[in-house]
Amino acid sequence: MSAADRTLWLSLADAPAVDLGATVLLYVLAIKLQRRFGGSPVLNPTMVAVLFVVAGLELTGASYESYQRGVAFLPFMLGPAVALLAVPLFRQTALIRASGPMIIAALSAGLPCGILSAVGAAWLFGAHRETLVSIAPKSVTTGIAIGVSQAVGGVPALTATFVILTGIVGAVGGPAAARLVGVRDERALGLAMGIGSHGIGTARALRISEIAGAFSGLGMSLNGVLTAVLLPAAMTLLHP
Amino acid sequence: MLLAAAEAICRIGHLPIPGAVVALVLLYGNLLLLRRIPEALGALADRVLSLFGLFFVPAGVGVVAYWPLLRADLPGILAALVGGTITTIAVTAVVAERLGRPKHTQEAADVGR
Structure with missing residues (x-):
């Protein structure tokens, strides 16, 4: 050149x-x-x-x-894109209505598991406290995770990094892991992808099928909102 | 017909953090009222959602800037990100499938396939 x-x-x-x-x-x-x-x-x-x-x-x-x-246009487009998940959700409304127990089961298992497995694994390997707090909300969508991280005393930039890497790990390995433990139901897979690896997992789920994508978007949204409410509350209980 | 989407976009601007999720709920509510998906909105959603992964690329590139911070706690971070995430997805999927499947929802799932 x-x-x-x-x-x-x-x-x-x-x-x-x-x-x-x-x-x-x-x-x-x-x-x-x-x-x-x-x-x-x-x-x-x-x-x-x-x-x-x-x-x-x-x-x-x-x-x-x-x-x-x-x-800068691309991250800006993420908001409208998440809102557009309403379309596959609406197309699957009947199936979602019939899946109440599954959705509740997935959130009850996935929300605490996402936080505890991350904090537990990092703690076992002697990570600093700053890292532990910042990694706790890693499974929820970036915007919410950053807010939660701030609320519980983490480093938002570090949290954003963990969130992205979590999404990539989940998108790459999630469906294979679910298959390995014998899961066949696309709704269960979708919920797990959305709850465990937010939007990037949802991007993968959307490519698997519309059912997986719709349930992934649903899992991501519910997990995000519940984590935003519950994690700061749990931290206050532990460290008043 | 794109108004519904446009409206969702502008609402995002006025709402705090989970704005996108709130917009999703608003749009979903809107569709429930309409009882159908306007053709243009459906086409827009299909096109935008097929590129969903694209919107995360800049954030992924941003990770490079935090490499020094990541390196300090690398073993713990790797264990949490890889082990934690894979465990979470596997556990959540199994629990959802086992606990969330009383007989009457079985049929709904099969119809949905």
Whole structure:
């Protein structure tokens, strides 16, 4: 690459439209790549696109800050996208009404399990208190997790990081884990994906089937709201 | 017809933290009242939700900035993220399937397939 090429490339890399366009393109490429390899869950499109973008930023030497400014539209779109989950939920209304006991069972198991397994595992390996508190709300959707983290004295930025990584782990390994323990019901799988790994898990569930996607969105929403109310209350009881 | 979605979007702007979840509930309530999904909204939802994973890419890229903080407690964090998340999904799915399946919901599930 000549100096002139490099200058041109850098000026392009700093243009917001390029950041956004490249991210969308890389995500579509990641989906194609996954299809090419028979839909292997290890090639989760979100994760692969993140790796592509990080590689691109490192190679071009573009700054992460200017990248985040360039793609600010995408996190903004997350809100409307979550709201649009109402559509698959509405299409599955009859099934949701018939699944009350399952939804209650999933939340009663999944909400405490998500928090205790994370805090317990980190504590066993001697993580700092700051890490323990920040990792507690890792299974709920980012916006709620950050609020909860603040409320219980965690580090919001660290929590956001844990939330994203949790989503990727759940999206990659969740369905295989559920299959391994003999779960066949797509509603149970969807609820577990949404409760255990929020939106990124829901993205995976939506690709499995509309039933899994609808129940995942439902699990994510209910778990998020209940955690926002219950976790700070539980912390106050433990440390008055 | 896109008004319902647009309305949800603008409500997000006015509500505190779980705004997106509140908008979801509002939109769902709206659909219950309508008793059907407007065609344009259905098409929009299908298109946007097929790209759901895309909206998390910038946040994933942001993780790189916290690498020094993560490294300090790496074993515990890995155990919590991988072990904790996989355990949670497996346990939740099993409990949901076993406890949440009295006979009368069995039929509903089979119809839904």
